[in-house]
Amino acid sequence: MPRPGRPHLPMRPLWRCRGCGVEWPCQPAKLSLLSEYQGNRTGLIIYLAQQMVEARDQLHQLNPDKMPDLTERFLAWARPRG
Numbered sequence: 001m002p003r004p005g006r007p008h009l010p011m012r013p014l015w016r017c018r019g020c021g022v023e024w025p026c027q028p029a030k031l032s033l034l035s036e037y038q039g040n041r042t043g044l045i046i047y048l049a050q051q052m053v054e055a056r057d058q059l060h061q062l063n064p065d066k067m068p069d070l071t072e073r074f075l076a077w078a079r080p081r082g
């Protein structure tokens, strides 16, 4: 499988994608996580929840006036449907 030139990984503490610069997880990151955790949706949710806790701490430190709500961004897309 070809490896992408720029991995779609979070750039801390801004939590933007190293590959495409949008808020992480970007679309390619979601796709690769879905294939990585295929058949293990619980594992994916746990991983994302850990990332979300870390992101919330770091983003909160950057911007103490605001407590970011990251549930939609990190978790909503990964919930099993139906």
Ligand SMILES: [Zn+2]
Residues within 6 Å of the ligand: 007, 008, 009, 017, 018, 019, 020, 021, 022, 026, 027, 028, 029
């Ligand atoms: Zn990306």
